Amino acid sequence: MLSAKSLFQEILDNDESFALFCSIAAGGESQGGWENARIAALVPPDQRGLAPKIARHGADEDKHGRIFNALMKKRGVHPVPVPPETDYTMLLERDGIGLAHERLRADRPLTVEDIVTYLAHSRVTEQRASEQMNLLRRYFADHPDIGRAVRMISHDEDNHLAYCHEELLRLAHAGHGRAIQRTLRACALAEIRVHRDVSLAVMAHMGRILGWPKAKSAVLAAGVHGLYAWERFAGWRRMVSLEMPAHRDALGGPATPAPEYA
Numbered sequence: 001m002l003s004a005k006s007l008f009q010e011i012l013d014n015d016e017s018f019a020l021f022c023s024i025a026a027g028g029e030s031q032g033g034w035e036n037a038r039i040a041a042l043v044p045p046d047q048r049g050l051a052p053k054i055a056r057h058g059a060d061e062d063k064h065g066r067i068f069n070a071l072m073k074k075r076g077v078h079p080v081p082v083p084p085e086t087d088y089t090m091l092l093e094r095d096g097i098g099l100a101h102e103r104l105r106a107d108r109p110l111t112v113e114d115i116v117t118y119l120a121h122s123r124v125t126e127q128r129a130s131e132q133m134n135l136l137r138r139y140f141a142d143h144p145d146i147g148r149a150v151r152m153i154s155h156d157e158d159n160h161l162a163y164c165h166e167e168l169l170r171l172a173h174a175g176h177g178r179a180i181q182r183t184l185r186a187c188a189l190a191e192i193r194v195h196r197d198v199s200l201a202v203m204a205h206m207g208r209i210l211g212w213p214k215a216k217s218a219v220l221a222a223g224v225h226g227l228y229a230w231e232r233f234a235g236w237r238r239m240v241s242l243e244m245p246a247h248r249d250a251l252g253g254p255a256t257p258a259p260e261y262a
Contacts, residue, residue, distance in 0.1 A: 001009065001047075001218075002216070002219065004135060004139070005139040007220075008136065008139065008140070010210060011206060011210070012140075012146070013074065015076075015077050016077075016208055016209045017206050017209045017210055018072075018075060018077060019072055019075075019077040019078065019079065019080050019254075020049070020080055020142050020205060020206070021206075022068040022069070022071055022072045022079070023055050023068075023072070023079045023080045023082055024082050024086050024087075024088075024202065025064075025065075025068045025079075025227035026064075026065045026066075026067075026069050026072075026079065026088050027065070027082045027087065027089075029061045029062070029064035029065035029086050029198045030061070030065035030088045031060035031064060031090075032058070032062075032089065033060075033061040033063075033064075034058070034062075034063060035057065035058070035060030035089075035098075035101075035104060036054050036057045036058025036059075036061060036228040037058040038086060038105070039058075039099065039102040039104065039110065039115075039118055040052075040054040040055040040058060041111060042104070042107075042108070042109055042110045043109070043115070044109045044110055044112060044114075044115065045109070046112070047112060047115055050115065050167065052251075052252075053163060053167070053251040053252065056251040056252075056253070056254070056255050057122070057160055057163065057251055060156045060159075060160065060194035060251075060255050063156075063256075063257075063258045064153050064156065064253060066258050067149045067152070067153065067258050068149075068258070070149075070258070070259075071145070071146060071149060071216075073184060074145070075145070076238045077250075079195065083201065083205060085197070085198070085201040086198055086201045087198075087207065088194060088195070088198045088201050091197065092121075092125070092190065092191065092194050092195045092199065095190045095194060096190075097121055097186075097187050097190045097191065097194075098117065098118065098121035098122075098187075099114055099117055099118055099121075103122070112171075112176070113160065113179065114223060116168075116171060116172070116176055116180055116183055117180050117183055119164055119167050119168050119171070119180075120168065120180060120183040120184045120187050121183075121187050122160065122164045123161070123164035123165065123184065123187075123189040123239070123242075124188050124191045124239045124240075125183065125187075126157060126160045126164055127161060127238065127239045128191065128195060128239075129157040129160070129161075130154075130157040130158050130160075133137070133150065133153055133154035133157045133158075134154055134158075135239065136150045136154065137154040148259050149259065150241060152256070152258075152259065155258075158250075159247065159250035160245075160246075160250070160251070162245035162246075162247045162248075162250040163250045163251045165242055165244065165245050166244065166245055166248060166249070166250070167242060168180055168184075168242055169242050169243075169244060172242065180242075181240065184239070184240040185236075185240055187239075188236040188237075188239040188240050189232075189236060191239070192228060192231040192232060192235070192236055192239075193228070194225070195228075195231075196224055196225070196228040199224045200224050203220050203221065203224065204217070205219065206260055207220075250259060
């Protein structure tokens with residue numbers, strides 16, 4: 001039976017596909033760590049209270065990248081080059097979503113509008129990350145090799161999403177509501193398109209590695225296109241709604257350390 005659990009189990013059981021999966025994940029997380037660290041350093045003076053939370057966000061993302069690299073080391077496989085068509089963060093930047101790396105490399109303070117752009121981008125992408133990690137946690141929370149990593153990363157992604165909700169609501173109450181909604185909608189529509197393209201590319205690479213028959217690849221591709229159609233019609237709205245999270249000040253403390261792997 002073709003299911004999310006059986007699909008990921010197949011990827012997990014093969015060294016080459018596992019290395020590709022972890023390399024893609026590690027690259028995206030490490031990139032997010034760098035971006036958040038630069039944003040924390042450039043926060044405008046009237047938003048300095050955000051800087052420690054943004055830095056914590058970046059520290060978590062960097063930690064996740066180290067966790068995926070540690071999982072590969074424990075497995076005895078090496079990181080592999082990330083195919084450009086599977087690079088989610090790069091493709092989002094190319095589509096103009098979030099703050100451009102050129103802007104982050106400049107040593108001048110960001111504006112409040114830049115912070116709105118950053119938080120809206122994060123709210124959308126953290127929705128995706130939280131959902132994906134919750135799926136993995138549902139099936140692999142007790143897995144002897146990856147269970148601890150899955151639980152920790154899932155918990156962190158839920159915290160990141162809560163933080164984005166809380167800070168965007170704070171800025172909305174300060175008069176930035178229209179800009180926030182406009183930016184969220186643009187980010188969500190771009191993200192679902194990029195997610196579709198990246199999912200198709202990842203499935204194509206996994207299919208080659210695992211020797212999937214054409215029929216199986218076609219079914220999986222149809223599923224990706226079906227998800228995109230639903231998200232384009234209505235599903236994107238879950239990425240733009242804002243509500244005060246039950247867990248307030250989710251990034252108010254220091255980052256938790258990464259687990260040790262033998």
